[in-house]
Amino acid sequence: MTQKSPPGWLEWILTRCLSERDRETISGDLLEEYREEQLPRLGFVRANLWYLRQAFSFVSVSSFGGPVMKLALTWMSVFTAAAGVWLAFMEQMLKHSGYGGRTVIGICIAMEGIATVLFLLLHGRAIYRTLVLVGAIAVGLLGASAVMRILGAPHFEGFVLIIGSALVVQGMLTIVAVLRPHRLETL
């Protein structure tokens, strides 16, 4: 008899969130639970939703200690730092009206990116985590504001959309990564 399994893409999501060491054992545990308990009890659709929830619990909890998400966040932060430096440099070169303020914003963006990379590499203390968290919120809001503005602007500038979107994603990832230790302690 062929036993039912979760859809392949769901298993793919799960395995991408697991370290090499845990990939087989944890996916096996969840498959066993899915087939023996969740599928008979909940039916196919709700059992798949259960499986999806479990897969995402690894995205939000364990994967930030894992190599894939940490690497992704590190490179996003490096991109943010480079984008900030580039923005500040361009403002200084072009010297359009109000360039001083925008140069400072560019430098702040670069510092936030560098701070997040250092946080990931050095596992910062509580005060440093708070600073990174504040920076991540600011950068996320700045990115969202830039994206909203460029979508409504008469002249579309692709680089603003790319940098703005990257800031939003990096801000969100950093917030989850910074909050994770507290979340684990209070479970």
Next chain:
Amino acid sequence: MAELLGAFEQAVLLAVWRLADEAYGRAILRGVQSALQREVAAGAVYATLDRLEQKKLIDSHVEEGTPVRAGRVRRYYRLTVPGVKALNESKAALENMWRGAKWPLEVEA
């Protein structure tokens, strides 16, 4: 005295202790859910197991899988001597904290 364990860590360690030779991931997840009487995300349990193993309060080994899990190996966990000690100390600390208090506590008007 060793670092005191959080409530969730205690629930995981007690599930490992209760399950003895049958303490593998899925059984521990069900044991924790049963003890806490609520649904618990698998990610939280495995992250805690990982942390407890890093603290050397448990150790693990893998064994062959069964057909229902498509032959994927199972990781079995076992309490170590420091793990048992940490659980005992956490229980003693909790009892110490509650000593002299009449349970359930009542709110004074």
